[in-house]
Amino acid sequence: MNAPVVPRRPLKVLLAAPRGFCAGVDRAIQIVERAIEKYGAPVYVRHEIVHNRYVVERLRAMGAVFVEELDECPADRPVVFSAHGVPKSVPAEAQARQMLYLDATCPLVSKVHVEAQRHYDAGREIVLIGHAGHPEVVGTMGQLPDGAVTLIETVEDALAFTPRDPGNVAFATQTTLSVEDTSEIVEALRARFPAIAAPHKEDICYATTNRQEAVKTIAAASDVLLVLGSANSSNSLRLVEVGRRSGAGQAHLIDDASGLDLAWFETARTVGVTAGASAPEVLVQGVIDRLAETFDVEVEEISAREETVSFKLPRVLVA
Known part of the structure; x- marks a missing residue:
């Protein structure tokens, strides 16, 4: 007699949109x-x-x-x-x-460069909110002479910053930061320097903001959240942080399907999947295909907003 076929356990996949390439x-x-x-x-x-x-x-x-x-x-x-x-x-x-x-x-990074130059030409002291050593930060700080820009990474840095003229300060930000973390730093700066000059339009780019919003829509319902992206991708790392903060049971950053650990899914019924702005859709599909080898997968795309930028x-x- 043939062995009875054991039905595969169902697994709901919530696919965040937008995701992937910006x-x-x-x-x-x-x-x-x-x-x-x-x-x-x-x-x-x-x-x-x-x-x-x-x-x-x-x-x-x-x-x-x-x-x-x-x-x-x-x-x-x-x-x-x-x-x-x-x-x-x-x-x-x-x-x-x-x-x-x-x-x-x-072009959205170039916008930050232009803003920094504008503030410098106006004689303002500039603070850049970002992560030390990230190439975007290196590039932005390198638009101006040494010492013209002070890097601020945390609220503590914002509280410790001592400008030459507290009434003549401006700030800019890296484009791939956590919206929440950045707003806390900006609030600390504004509390200390009410006249601080801000960007005409927020520096955190539309794609970073949209992908973080999309993760928030699926995180609380996800026993496991998978973020496709590389470990040196700032915006991908932020998606993991946002997912954890927004209620995901677990949140993991993986390069591709080879990074999956089936132990993560032992009791999972719902898995959230997204991808950082530098991760291609083929990697997302690879993860879904890999999960489908073990589980009876049902995919539902949850759209937070449409993107039409080019x-x-x-x-x-x-x-």
């Missing part, structure tokens, strides 16, 4: 792809174009060479600057070496 990431990846197409391999990329292992390995296989500094690039090959932005010294060096360079800085490519790659 317009800035999509644009940056296209810039590298089109540069390889137009100029041939190798095309050099200063820093990871976006913080995602799968994306970087895929572009590497196409002919991209990732380096940390410009002096690792030959002068006769194109170089792309990552979506996170670069200090002003980097394009200046590229021009001095007569290099062909393509700037894939996200950014133009550099003219030299469109012609």
